[in-house]
Structures are given as C-alpha cells and as structure tokens.
Amino acid sequence: MSKFVSQVRQGTHGAESRPAHETLLELRSPLTARPVPPRVPEGPEVVQAFISRHRPFFILLAVLMAQLVLLSVQVTRDRNVPLAKVWAVSALEPVERILRGVSDGVAGAWVAVRDLGHTQQMERELNARLAADEAQIRELSAQSSENARLRLLLDFKTHAGYSTLAAEVIGSSPGENSDTILIDKGADAGLLTDFPVVTPDGVAGKIVAVYPHSAQVLLITDPAAGAGVLLEQSRVQGVLKGAGRGLCRLDYVMNDNAVSSGDKVVTSGMDRVFPKGLPVGTVVEAKDGNIYKNVIVKPLVPLNKLESVLVVASKPSGPDEAQARH
Numbered sequence: 001m002s003k004f005v006s007q008v009r010q011g012t013h014g015a016e017s018r019p020a021h022e023t024l025l026e027l028r029s030p031l032t033a034r035p036v037p038p039r040v041p042e043g044p045e046v047v048q049a050f051i052s053r054h055r056p057f058f059i060l061l062a063v064l065m066a067q068l069v070l071l072s073v074q075v076t077r078d079r080n081v082p083l084a085k086v087w088a089v090s091a092l093e094p095v096e097r098i099l100r101g102v103s104d105g106v107a108g109a110w111v112a113v114r115d116l117g118h119t120q121q122m123e124r125e126l127n128a129r130l131a132a133d134e135a136q137i138r139e140l141s142a143q144s145s146e147n148a149r150l151r152l153l154l155d156f157k158t159h160a161g162y163s164t165l166a167a168e169v170i171g172s173s174p175g176e177n178s179d180t181i182l183i184d185k186g187a188d189a190g191l192l193t194d195f196p197v198v199t200p201d202g203v204a205g206k207i208v209a210v211y212p213h214s215a216q217v218l219l220i221t222d223p224a225a226g227a228g229v230l231l232e233q234s235r236v237q238g239v240l241k242g243a244g245r246g247l248c249r250l251d252y253v254m255n256d257n258a259v260s261s262g263d264k265v266v267t268s269g270m271d272r273v274f275p276k277g278l279p280v281g282t283v284v285e286a287k288d289g290n291i292y293k294n295v296i297v298k299p300l301v302p303l304n305k306l307e308s309v310l311v312v313a314s315k316p317s318g319p320d321e322a323q324a325r326h
Helices: 002-014 020-025 043-053 055-074 083-159 319-325
Strands: 164-172 180-183 196-199 202-210 215-219 226-231 237-244 247-251 264-267 279-287 294-299 308-312
Touching: 043 055, 180 202, 226 279, 237 294, 247 279
Parallel strands: 202 279
Antiparallel strands: 164 180, 164 308, 180 215, 196 202, 196 308, 202 215, 226 237, 226 264, 237 247, 247 294, 264 279, 279 294
C-alpha cells in the first residue's frame, strides 16, 4: 500500500508541468497494472478548440473583410462605377455568357425546327402542284395524240375514194386464241357483216357480227381470219391467214417465188371483201417448205392499241379505184 502511495506522489510531482487529464490517464490500475490510454478528441472539439485558441485572429479577419467591402462600395473606378459593382459584374459575367449561349442555342434550335416544318409544308405543296401539272400534261398529251389520230382518220377518209364510217373501239376479246374487238356502230348505222375495217396504217379486220348499236370485228391475226393479198414488188399472190400472237402467215406461195424479209404485203381484192391495194403488213420471215414457202407477216396496224377505226361501207369504182390502189 505504501508503494502505491509513493507511486501516486511521484506521478503527481511529475505532472506539474502537464495537463491534469493526461496525468490521470497515465495512472496504472492496481489490479491490471496497465496504463489507461488517453482519450482522443473528436473533430468538432478540435475545430472548436482551434477557434477558441485563435479567436482574436478570426475577429481581426472579419473586421478587415467588412472594411474591404465598405471600401469597395465607396471606391469608384472609371466613369464613377463602384468597385463592388465591377467585382460583381466580373464574377457574374461568365455565368451570364453561358446562359446567353444556352438561350441562343435553344432559340436557334427552335427557329431551325420551325423552318424545317415550313420547308416540309412547302415541299408537300410543291409535290401536290407538280402532280397536278403532270396530270394536266398527260391529259394534254392524250388530247394531242387523239387529235392527231382523228386527223389521220379524216385525211384517210377524204382521200380513200370510197365511203367510210368512223367508229370507236369499246371492247376487245379476253381470250388468247381469239382476236376480236367491239365497235360502237351497228345495224342502226347501216353496218353489215364482211364490211372491211381499216385504219390509216392499213387493214385491221372485218365485221363478223352486227348488233343493234355495236358490231364485232375479227382481226386479221385471228386464226379464223383470211384475206387475199399479194407482194407489192413481185406481185406474187397468196392468202393471208391469222397466226395468233399478233402475227399472220402468207400461204400458197411457191418455193420458186422470191420472197425476202421486208417485202410489203397489200390486199389483192380477189376475196371481194377488202378493196385492192390496201396495206396489210411486212414480211419478217420466209423459209422454203415442202411445196409452199413458210412466210410470216407482221401487220402494219398496231392491233393491240386500236382506239378508232374506219368501216368501209362501199367499194371504190371508176377512177377512184386506181387512186385507192396506190
């Protein structure tokens, strides 16, 4: 016990120059004989202790800052602008510049979107106007083609030398093995069967059925069609028959007769249906057969595009016949 009291006295005597709490923390427990570790102060306590220890310095710093602010308000620069205002403007100018850039960007984007919408609207209007103009051009072109076609029919009718009647095509045969069309003139217009049907380009066919207000025309390319023809240059005669698929064949031409591709074929008048001298087609192929040549003829008339035709209602006679032949 006396030894413990002496240790306490020595510790008290040596702690005169140290804080009391450090001295007490260094006392050893009589039971464990281990030193008690000192308590570490926390962060807020350290900051509070630092401020308390340097309080005069902080007070002086606050007074100096207040004086500086007051001086900046009173002191002016060029054009009597307060220094505080100059500082405030200098500090806020970058922020204002950024905000102005953002505002200008948003405004520019809005203007671009608005202009894009306006441009798209103008494009739609121009496309609609262009479509209308194209439709009008097609209509005018169709009218011009029709006028030209009708003018050719009129000229042909004037110089044909025989009576003709103009008719419009109102239908065609749907079958592949039958080449027929329907015209808008019939018995009410005085039409009869076997009346020839022609165009300014040449022979198209003949009437095979007459109805009260229409008539059926058998085209020369139909397998059931036939016509007496001859080669324009050599005057070799034969019979033209339909071969289908837009072509005809020339039968009964002997192998020893000269036939070449490109020869013109005209009506001979021997069938008593078609007037003599009407253009029919052009030879596209000629080969020798057993006795007769195999001759393929392409019609001059575009039979798949017929719109208007002339029906021959009477045969030429006298001086007009010679004119019709040529």
